[in-house]
Amino acid sequence: MCGIAGIYHCGTIKPVDSRRVEAMTDALHHRGPDGSGVWVEAGVGLGHRRLSIIDIAGSPQPMHSPDGRATIVFNGEIYNFRELRRQLEQLGASFRTDGDTEVILAAWQAWGPDCLQHLDGMFAFALYDHASRQLFLARDRFGVKPLFLSELSDGSVAFASELKGLLAHPLLRREVDPLAVEDYLAWGYVPDHRSILKGVHKLPAGHFMLLEHGKGMPQPKQWWDISFAERHSGRMPEMEAExxxxxxxxxxxxMVADVPLGAFLSGGVDSSSVVALMSEISPDPVTTCSIGFDVASADETSYAAQVALRFGTNHHARTVSSDQFDAIDTLAGMFDEPFADASALPTWRVCQLAREHVTVALSGDGADEAMAGYRRQVFHAHEARARSLMPRLLREKVLGPLGRMYPKADWAPRPLRFKTTLLSLAGEADEGYARALATTAPEVRATLYSQDFARQLGDYHAERPLLDLMGKAPARDALDRAQYADLKFWMPGDILTKVDRTSMAVSLEAREPLLDHRLVEFAARLPRRARIKGTQGKYLLKKAMERYLPDDILFRPKQGFVTPIAEWLRGPLAGDARAIGTSATLARTGWFESSRLRDIADAHIAGRADHSRLLWQLVMLEKSLTKLGVNS
Known part of the structure; x- marks a missing residue:
C-alpha cells in the first residue's frame, strides 16, 4: 500500500520540475513511510511513497521494466500476481523482483489496457509507456484505492492518491464547486463523480484513462461493471457451497503478505465470517483487533470476544471514550474533502490499535452492499412490492400529501416515523431509495440555501446522478438497482473512502476479502430468496456461516459503529453547533441563510428536534474549508 503522484504534459512537451513531484509525494508520506522515489523525463514525472508489504527490499518505485520500455508507480496489491507471473513467464517475460509491481509492467507489455482484466486486486496506478509516450492511469473494480487528477493552467495533468497531493502543486486552483456542496449536504460525502474543488476529478472505479502528448485530458473508459441481469437457478445447498x-x-x-497480518473484529456477521475463515486457513492464531465504547448501548466487544474465544485468536481490545469530539480537526485533515460519516472516528481508532500489532488488516466491508445486508435495502424491497400493489393515483394523491403533512418525528420510536416511508411510497422506487440513502432531504436542503446560491445550483439536484445510475443499471428489479447503487455510488464515496483514509493515516493496509470480484459477481446473480428472507438481509451468507458461527452472532440486529453525535451537539459541542449560524467561514461563502442555521442549532440544543446529522455535516464542512484554505 502506497501513495502515488505525478505530472504529465498533455499539450506541448515541457520539462517537469522534480521538486514539484517530490512535494506532491511528500504530502502523502503517511501512505508510505518506508521509502520514496521520484523519476522525471521530458513531459512526465512520477512520484511514489512506499509502505512495504510484499518483497520488502526488492521492489522500489518508480519501477522500470527490464527493457526500459515502461515505468510505473503503483498503489495497492495484486492478489493473483504469482499466478500471473507464471503465465507471463510462459509468454517470454523475465522478472528481477519477487513483488507484484513488476507483474503489472509485464502484463501491460503483453496485453496493453486489457491487462486490467487479468488483475485481481485493489489498485490505482500510473504507467508511462516510453515507446508510445502515453500515460496509462487505472483504478480497481470497486474503487478501493483512490486517484485524484486535475488539468492545470500550464497544460499538464497532475494526479495523486489524495487531494492533499494535488494541493501541494502551486498551480492548483482552490475554488469550491457549488454542485459539490449540494452533493455533500445530500449524502454526507462528495461522491466520486465530483470533487469539492472545481477542476479536480476522481478517476471512477473500474475505469482507466490513456493520456497522450498533444491531446487534452480524455474521458475515462470503463473496463469493468457489475451486472444483476442474470439469476442463479441452483438450490439453496448448492448456492451455499458455491x-x-x-x-x-x-x-x-x-492473506499473502511479508509483514504481520491480522483482522478487524467487530463481532458482527461480516468481520466474524472473515476471522472464521482466516482461522481455518492459517496454521497460527489470527491477530484480531476490536474497539469498544464506554457507552453500553454502543459497545459490541462482548460479541467480538466471543468470536475471538471461539477461534482462539490473538485478540486485542481497547475501550475508548465516546467523548472523541476533540479529534474532529484531525479527522477533517485526513479526508481533505468534507466527510460527515461519524463512524470514521471509531474506524480510525481501530486502525490505530491494529497498527500497533500488524501492518495489514482484513475487514468485513462489502458484504452489505453485495448481499443486501442493509436495513434500507430490505425495506426498499418490501416497499417496492407494496408500491406495485397500489394504484398510482392513490400513491400520488393520498400518500404524497399525507407524507408532506406528517411531522418529522425524529424523537419517536422507529415504527412511528412514517414520514420518509409515506414519501417513498408516493414516488417511484428509485426515488424512494435515493431518499432513504440521503442524509438530508431535498426539501430541507432547499431551506438552507441563500437565493444567490440557489441560482448557482440552477435545476441541479444531488439525487439526479444517483437516479441516472440506477436507471441505467444492468438489473432486473428494485432490489438489484438499490444494490447496484450501493456498490457503485455509496461504497466508493463513503465506505471505501472512510477505510482508506483512516487506515492510511496510520500507515496500515486494509484489505476487503468480501469484495473479491468473483464473490460479488456470484452474489449479484443470487435470487431474492437467497438475499432476503422476511426482515433478514444477507440470508445466504448467514446460512452458509451457520457451521462456523452461533445464532447470536449471525441473526442479532445489525449495529455498526455508533458515535453519539446528537448528545455531543447538545453538550460539549453545543458551542460549535451555535457557532454554525455565525461562522465567518460559512458566511464568506454566501451559500446559506444564517438565520436558518441558527434556528436549526437552537432547536437541536433545546431538544425540540434531532438535527444532529445536518449539524455534523455543517461542522465538518466548515472545518474542511478551513483546512483547505479555499475560495468560495
Whole structure:
C-alpha cells in the first residue's frame, strides 16, 4: 500500500520540475513511510511513497521494466500476481523482483489496457509507456484505492492518491464547486463523480484513462461493471457451497503478505465470517483487533470476544471514550474533502490499535452492499412490492400529501416515523431509495440555501446522478438497482473512502476479502430468496456461516459503529453547533441563510428536534474549508 503522484504534459512537451513531484509525494508520506522515489523525463514525472508489504527490499518505485520500455508507480496489491507471473513467464517475460509491481509492467507489455482484466486486486496506478509516450492511469473494480487528477493552467495533468497531493502543486486552483456542496449536504460525502474543488476529478472505479502528448485530458473508459441481469437457478445447498468457495478464495488470496497480518473484529456477521475463515486457513492464531465504547448501548466487544474465544485468536481490545469530539480537526485533515460519516472516528481508532500489532488488516466491508445486508435495502424491497400493489393515483394523491403533512418525528420510536416511508411510497422506487440513502432531504436542503446560491445550483439536484445510475443499471428489479447503487455510488464515496483514509493515516493496509470480484459477481446473480428472507438481509451468507458461527452472532440486529453525535451537539459541542449560524467561514461563502442555521442549532440544543446529522455535516464542512484554505 502506497501513495502515488505525478505530472504529465498533455499539450506541448515541457520539462517537469522534480521538486514539484517530490512535494506532491511528500504530502502523502503517511501512505508510505518506508521509502520514496521520484523519476522525471521530458513531459512526465512520477512520484511514489512506499509502505512495504510484499518483497520488502526488492521492489522500489518508480519501477522500470527490464527493457526500459515502461515505468510505473503503483498503489495497492495484486492478489493473483504469482499466478500471473507464471503465465507471463510462459509468454517470454523475465522478472528481477519477487513483488507484484513488476507483474503489472509485464502484463501491460503483453496485453496493453486489457491487462486490467487479468488483475485481481485493489489498485490505482500510473504507467508511462516510453515507446508510445502515453500515460496509462487505472483504478480497481470497486474503487478501493483512490486517484485524484486535475488539468492545470500550464497544460499538464497532475494526479495523486489524495487531494492533499494535488494541493501541494502551486498551480492548483482552490475554488469550491457549488454542485459539490449540494452533493455533500445530500449524502454526507462528495461522491466520486465530483470533487469539492472545481477542476479536480476522481478517476471512477473500474475505469482507466490513456493520456497522450498533444491531446487534452480524455474521458475515462470503463473496463469493468457489475451486472444483476442474470439469476442463479441452483438450490439453496448448492448456492451455499458455491458461496463458501468464493468466501474462502477471497480470504485466502488476501492473506499473502511479508509483514504481520491480522483482522478487524467487530463481532458482527461480516468481520466474524472473515476471522472464521482466516482461522481455518492459517496454521497460527489470527491477530484480531476490536474497539469498544464506554457507552453500553454502543459497545459490541462482548460479541467480538466471543468470536475471538471461539477461534482462539490473538485478540486485542481497547475501550475508548465516546467523548472523541476533540479529534474532529484531525479527522477533517485526513479526508481533505468534507466527510460527515461519524463512524470514521471509531474506524480510525481501530486502525490505530491494529497498527500497533500488524501492518495489514482484513475487514468485513462489502458484504452489505453485495448481499443486501442493509436495513434500507430490505425495506426498499418490501416497499417496492407494496408500491406495485397500489394504484398510482392513490400513491400520488393520498400518500404524497399525507407524507408532506406528517411531522418529522425524529424523537419517536422507529415504527412511528412514517414520514420518509409515506414519501417513498408516493414516488417511484428509485426515488424512494435515493431518499432513504440521503442524509438530508431535498426539501430541507432547499431551506438552507441563500437565493444567490440557489441560482448557482440552477435545476441541479444531488439525487439526479444517483437516479441516472440506477436507471441505467444492468438489473432486473428494485432490489438489484438499490444494490447496484450501493456498490457503485455509496461504497466508493463513503465506505471505501472512510477505510482508506483512516487506515492510511496510520500507515496500515486494509484489505476487503468480501469484495473479491468473483464473490460479488456470484452474489449479484443470487435470487431474492437467497438475499432476503422476511426482515433478514444477507440470508445466504448467514446460512452458509451457520457451521462456523452461533445464532447470536449471525441473526442479532445489525449495529455498526455508533458515535453519539446528537448528545455531543447538545453538550460539549453545543458551542460549535451555535457557532454554525455565525461562522465567518460559512458566511464568506454566501451559500446559506444564517438565520436558518441558527434556528436549526437552537432547536437541536433545546431538544425540540434531532438535527444532529445536518449539524455534523455543517461542522465538518466548515472545518474542511478551513483546512483547505479555499475560495468560495
Amino acid at each position: 458461496l463458501l468457495h468464493h468466501l474462502r478464495e477471497g480470504v485466502e488470496s488476501r
